[in-house]
Structure formats: C-alpha cells, structure tokens
Amino acid sequence: MAALSEIYRALFSVQIWWAIAVEDVVGRYRRTILGPLWLVISQAAWILGIYLLHRSVFGAEQKNFLLYLAAGLPVWSLISGGIVDGTQAFLRSKGYIESYPLPMPLYIVRIVAGAYVTFAHLIVVYFVTAALTMTPPSLAIIAALPGLAIIGLFNFGVSLGLAPLGTRFRDLGPALTSLMSLLFILTPVFYAPNAQQLASPMVAYNPFYHMLEIVRAPLLGTWGTSQNWVFSVSFALISLVIGGFIYARMRPTVAYWL
Amino acid sequence: MPNISLNGVTVAYPVVISGRQQSAFAAATKAMSFGRFGRDNHGVDYVMALNNLDLTIKEGSRLGIVGRNGSGKSTLLKTLAGIITPRKGARVVNGSIGCVLNIGAGLELEKTGYENMRMIARLYGLTGATLRDAVDEASDFTELGPFLSMPVRTYSSGMMARLCFAMATAQHAEIMLIDEVIGTGDSHFIDKAVARIKTLCANSGIVVVATHARGILDGFCDEAIMMESGNIRARGSIDDVWAQYAA
Numbered sequence: 111m112a113a114l115s116e117i118y119r120a121l122f123s124v125q126i127w128w129a130i131a132v133e134d135v136v137g138r139y140r141r142t143i144l145g146p147l148w149l150v151i152s153q154a155a156w157i158l159g160i161y162l163l164h165r166s167v168f169g170a171e172q173k174n175f176l177l178y179l180a181a182g183l184p185v186w187s188l189i190s191g192g193i194v195d196g197t198q199a200f201l202r203s204k205g206y207i208e209s210y211p212l213p214m215p216l217y218i219v220r221i222v223a224g225a226y227v228t229f230a231h232l233i234v235v236y237f238v239t240a241a242l243t244m245t246p247p248s249l250a251i252i253a254a255l256p257g258l259a260i261i262g263l264f265n266f267g268v269s270l271g272l273a274p275l276g277t278r279f280r281d282l283g284p285a286l287t288s289l290m291s292l293l294f295i296l297t298p299v300f301y302a303p304n305a306q307q308l309a310s311p312m313v314a315y316n317p318f319y320h321m322l323e324i325v326r327a328p329l330l331g332t333w334g335t336s337q338n339w340v341f342s343v344s345f346a347l348i349s350l351v352i353g354g355f356i357y358a359r360m361r362p363t364v365a366y367w368l
Numbered sequence: 369m370p371n372i373s374l375n376g377v378t379v380a381y382p383v384v385i386s387g388r389q390q391s392a393f394a395a396a397t398k399a400m401s402f403g404r405f406g407r408d409n410h411g412v413d414y415v416m417a418l419n420n421l422d423l424t425i426k427e428g429s430r431l432g433i434v435g436r437n438g439s440g441k442s443t444l445l446k447t448l449a450g451i452i453t454p455r456k457g458a459r460v461v462n463g464s465i466g467c468v469l470n471i472g473a474g475l476e477l478e479k480t481g482y483e484n485m486r487m488i489a490r491l492y493g494l495t496g497a498t499l500r501d502a503v504d505e506a507s508d509f510t511e512l513g514p515f516l517s518m519p520v521r522t523y524s525s526g527m528m529a530r531l532c533f534a535m536a537t538a539q540h541a542e543i544m545l546i547d548e549v550i551g552t553g554d555s556h557f558i559d560k561a562v563a564r565i566k567t568l569c570a571n572s573g574i575v576v577v578a579t580h581a582r583g584i585l586d587g588f589c590d591e592a593i594m595m596e597s598g599n600i601r602a603r604g605s606i607d608d609v610w611a612q613y614a615a
Contacts, residue, residue, distance in 0.1 A: 126490050133476065133487075140478045209473035210491050211449045211465050279392030362453035366382055367390070 113358035117270075120215035127216050131223035135231070149231040153183060157235060160300050173243040179300060180239040181329040184232035185261070185322050186299045190290040191225045192265030197276030197283040199269055204368045214361060218269045222262055229258075236329060248331040257324035257334070260346050264321060267349030274360035278367045293318055317345040370463025370542035370573035372425050372448055377457035379418040379443055379598075417443040418454070419598035425574055432585040432606065433578040434613045435595030441578040444595065445469060445545045448576065463573060466492065466541030471532035481516035481523075482507070485535050492539040506534035509564065530557060537564050542573040548580065562587060582610060 120127070139145040157179045164175055196218070200207060203217040240247060276282045296312050297319050313319050320341035327334035388394045389412050417440050425431055433441045446452045447459065449467045474491050475484055485506055489499045507516055510530045512523075520528060546565070569575045569588055577588050585592060585606050592609040594602040602612050 125495060129487060129490060133479075137476065137478065205470070205473040206491065208446070208451060209467075209470040211451055211467060212491065275392070278390065279395065280387070280390045282392050285392070363455075365452050366380075367384075 111358065113354065113361055116213045116361075117215045117354070117357075120213040120219055123213065123216050123219075126212065127220040127223055130220045131227055134220070134224040135227045146231055149228060150234050153187075153232045154235050154238075157183060157239075164301075173245065175302065177236070177239055177243060177245055178302060178326075178330060180236040181326045182299050182322060184229050184236065185325045186294065186297075186318075187232055188225050188229040188258075188261055188325075189265070189318055189321055190294065191228060192222055192261075193268055193272065194283070194287050194290055195221045195225065196265065196269030196272040197286055199273035200277045200364055200368060201283075207365060207368060214364065215270065215357070218266065218273050221269055221273075222265045225265060226258075226262065247329065250328045250331055250333050253328035253333050254325045257321075257328060257342070260324060260342050261321050264342070264346040264349050267346065267351070267353035270353030271349070271356035272353075274357060274364045277364050278360065297322065317341060321345070369427050371427055372461045372463070372543055372574065373459070374421055374423045374447065374454075375458045375460070377418055377421045377423075377447060377454040377459065378416070379440075379447055379452055379454050380414040380416050381443075382412045382414055384412060416598050418447060420457070421598070421600060423593070423600060425576065427573045429574050429576075429591070430569065430589045431574075431576045432589035432592035432609075433576065433595060434580070434585070434592055434609060439595040440598045441595050442469070442547055443598075445547050445576065445578055448543075449545050461543070463542035465543045465545065466539040466572075467545040467547075468533075468536040469545070469547045471536045472528065475520060475528065475532065477521040478519050480519055481510075481512060481531055484520055485516075485531065488532070488535040489538065492535070494539065502535075502538040506538045509534045509560065526554070533561060534564075537561075537568050540571055544568060544572045544575045546575070546577045548578055585610065 135149075136146055139148055142148065144151070157176070160179055161172075161176050165172065199218045199221045200214070203220070206212065206217065207214070272282070272286070293316075297316055298307065298313060299322065303313055307313055320338045323338040324334045324342050327338070382389075384390055421444070423444075433444060435441050443452065445467070446469065447454055448461075449465055449469070450459065450461070451467075451469075474488055476487070479487070482503065485503045486499065489502050494502050510516070510527075512527060512531065515523065515527065516531075520531070523531070565588065575588065577584060579585060589606060591604065592606045593600050594609050594613050602609050
C-alpha cells in the first residue's frame with residue numbers, strides 16, 4: 111500500500127523532522143535571554159497557582175499534591191498538544207508541502223516529535239519539585255518510558271487522521287481545541303479524583319485519563335492499574351488503524367485544500 | 369534509466385469562496401439532514417488545471433514547457449514531482465526527483481544563512497558529507513561572505529534569492545524539474561546562475577524547465593511543449609513550438 115510505504119519513508123527521514131520539530135519549539139523563544147526556559151517557567155507558575163488555590167481550600171501542606179501536579183500537567187500537554195497540533199500539521203507545513211516532494215507523514219511526525227520536545231522541557235519542573243520536596247522517584251519510573259511510547263503512538267495515529275481532516279475542514283481545529291479544554295477540566299489532571307469520581311464513566315471510560323495515568327503513576331511511584339495499560343494500548347492501536355485508514359483515503363487530495 | 373510519464377492525468381483545484389465550503393459542521397449538518405439544512409451553494413467550484421493530459425519523457429530529454437500565465441505549467445511540474453496527486457489518471461516515474469519550484473520555502477528568517485542552507489539541504493534529501501560539501505560549495509557560489517553568519521532577516525531580497533537558488537541547485541537527482549527561477553539577481557549573478565543550471569542539467573538524466581524566456585529554452589532544452597488551458601497543444605522542436613506560442 112502506497113500510504114504505508116510513505117509513512118515508512120517519513121519515519122526514517124529523522125534528520126528532517128527532528129530539525130523542524132526542535133525549531134518549532136526553540137524558534138518561538140529566539141531573541142529572548144531565557145529562551146525555552148520560558149516554557150518551564152510558565153509551567154511552574156501554573157503549578158504554583160493551582161497548588162496555592164488547593165492549599166487555601168483544603169488547608170495544610172500537601173507536598174504530594176505538588177508532585178502530582180508536576181507529574182500530570184506535562185503529560186496532559188503531551189497528549190492534548192499532539193491532538194490539537196495534529197489538525198494543523200499540514201496547514202503549518204504548507205510551504206514545505208508545495209515546494210519539496212517529501213513524504214507527507216513527515217509533517218505529522220514533526221508534530222509528534224515537537225510535542226515530545228516540549229514535554230522534555232516541562233518535565234524538568236517535576237524533577238525540580240521532586241528534589242525540593244525530597245521525594246526521589248522510585249523504580250516504577252521506568253514504566254513511564256513505555257507509557258510515553260504508547261502516548262506517542264496514539265498521537266501519531268490520531269494526527270494521521272486529523273491532519274487531512276483538519277485541512278479539508280477548517281473548523282475542526284478550533285472545535286478540538288474547545289473539546290480538549292473541556293476534557294482538561296473533566297479529566298483528573300489538576301485534582302486528585304475521589305473514589306466516586308474514579309468509578310464514574312467520565313473517568314473510567316476516558317482514554318485520556320488512562321493515558322495520563324500510565325505515565326503519571328510511574329512518576330509518582332506506582333505502576334498504574336492494568337486497566338490503565340489495557341485501555342491505553344487499545345486506544346493507541348485503534349487510533350493507528352483508523353487514522354491510517356483516513357490518511358490513506360484523503361492523502362491524494364490534501365494538497366488541494368491547503 | 370530515468371523516465372517519467374503521465375497517462376490521462378486530470379488535476380482540478382477546488383476554489384473555496386465561503387467558509388461554509390470548508391466547514392465540518394456545515395458538511396455534517398447537510399449530510400445528517402439529508403440535504404435539508406444547508407445553503408444551496410452547489411458545493412465547491414473546480415478549476416481544471418490539467419485536462420486528461422498524456423506526457424512521456426524519456427531518458428536524456430531536455431524538455432522546455434512554455435505557455436501563457438495560468439495555462440498549467442507549474443501544475444504540470446508539481447504533478448510530475450508528485451507534490452500534487454491527480455484526480456484521475458496515473459503517474460509513472462523511475463528515478464529520483466529533484467525540484468526547483470518555489471525556492472525560499474522553509475527559510476527561517478531568524479536563523480543564519482549557513483543554518484538555513486543546511487536545513488534546505490536536508491529538505492532536498494542530502495545527508496552527511498554530501499550535505500556538508502553541498503553547503504560549502506553553495507556558500508562559495510552565493511558570494512555572500514560574512515553575511516552567511518548573520519540572520520537571513522538582514523538580507524536584501526536579492527541576497528535571499530541568491531541563497532535559495534544556490535541551495536536549490538546544489539541537489540543531484542536523475543530527474544530535475546525547474547520552474548522559472550532565474551529572475552532576480554544582477555547580470556553578473558545571472559551569468560553564474562545560467563552556468564550553474566547547465567552543470568546541473570549535465571548531471572541529470574531528464575530535465576524539464578518551465579519558462580517564458582526564449583534564451584532559457586535555447587540554452588537548456590532540445591525540445592519543447594506548449595501548454596494551453598491544461599492541455600498540451602504542441603510538442604516538437606523549440607523553433608516550432610515557440611512559433612506557435614509567440615503567434
């Protein structure tokens with residue numbers, strides 16, 4: 111299948127997509143002294159704000175909660191960034207697409223790689239918080255690596271489908287941004303769910319919650335439940351299949367709608 | 369043995385006029401209501417850029433494409449390059465493709481000349497030592513000297529054109545597709561540019577050049593085609609085709 115060979119070629123053009131992905135993140139902060147450190151600072155400010163709010167409501171020092179935020183927010187950025195930027199993947203690459211005969215999935219890999227570059231900056235806050243609160247990560251942290259890989263596969267699959275759709279239908283991007291904003295509140299990202307919330311469908315059947323947990327839990331010292339892993343892997347596979355199918359069908363006409 | 373052919377190729381560009389035509393919600397509403405809810409705008413209009421076109425180019429060809437503005441020259445080159453997929457028909461290609469189409473795409477204004485050249489070289493598929501050599505060689509060609517270490521936003525448009533042209537012509541491919549790129553530049557540079565394109569052509573199996581200039585045709589091509597409204601109206605020697613084009 112032509113689409114599969116194109117995806118294969120795109121994945122192996124590492125030099126190209128990695129260079130563009132790094133430039134996407136780092137280029138935003140050119141001509142500033144702190145550069146990408148601003149990403150870290152803005153994340154830290156967010157976490158501090160929510161922590162102070164939480165403390166004013168619930169009282170008492172809650173270092174565990176601080177670490178919970180520092181672990182969860184970067185992972186949520188990784189997941190939602192991949193989806194929201196996914197719809198814009200081809201639109202942002204219009205200049206490249208029209209001038210160079212490169213495999214189109216390259217521009218999607220670039221988005222996914224860029225999300226990882228941003229994540230690498232943001233996770234610094236977690237390590238700094240762990241150091242400051244004297245909570246060293248446990249052995250379970252190694253499970254975060256396959257967790258990140260699964261999220262990457264999910265992002266890639268979803269973006270494969272969303273990128274051509276987002277080019278053909280321009281309101282898909284803003285619609286998904288709104289949806290992810292809603293999900294940010296409904297998914298336990300900046301609050302720890304109680305037992306009742308955990309059992310509710312909004313959390314139990316929320317794929318984003320499970321993908322969040324397969325990285326957040328290892329960062330916080332546990333391995334994540336088997337339900338988290340099963341759901342996450344299933345969603346990654348489903349997104350790859352559906353995304354690949356949509357991409358294969360829409361790929362011939364993408365360039366017309368840019 | 370590089371060769372490239374288009375069989376029965378049709379390329380039609382959608383012309384989007386209202387946001388409604390590219391709205392997922394409008395499309396969904398229309399579909400779910402079986403056409404009841406949705407402004408009757410007859411969908412999207414299409415411009416037929418290439419109309420059931422057949423073209424075969426064999427190894428060793430130096431083909432020039434002439435035609436009036438809007439006749440489909442750039443679309444033909446993009447379809448040959450594989451950048452545009454035809455709605456109908458097939459494209460068969462053997463050999464690597466290099467294109468010099470919209471030069472300047474991918475230029476990052478905040479990065480230096482060298483950094484941009486390396487990036488563009490990567491986009492053209494060069495790697496490792498080949499990339500380094502190509503960048504060095506192109507740097508000498510641009511004659512921009514110390515400017516290459518400065519951000520491209522400090523360049524004049526002519527300097528940017530030189531940089532982009534140098535990199536675009538540093539690639540080596542069996543099939544070269546070139547779209548009217550020798551535009552800006554002083555006369556000294558244009559002489560160098562023409563010589564550079566000649567070297568590029570000499571190293572390639574197939575060269576296709578779209579141009580309005582007779583001089584370019586005489587310099588680089590041994591046959592020509594004339595495009596009109598998405599069709600090839602003539603194919604033959606440069607003199608014959610030019611006579612039809614200029615008439």
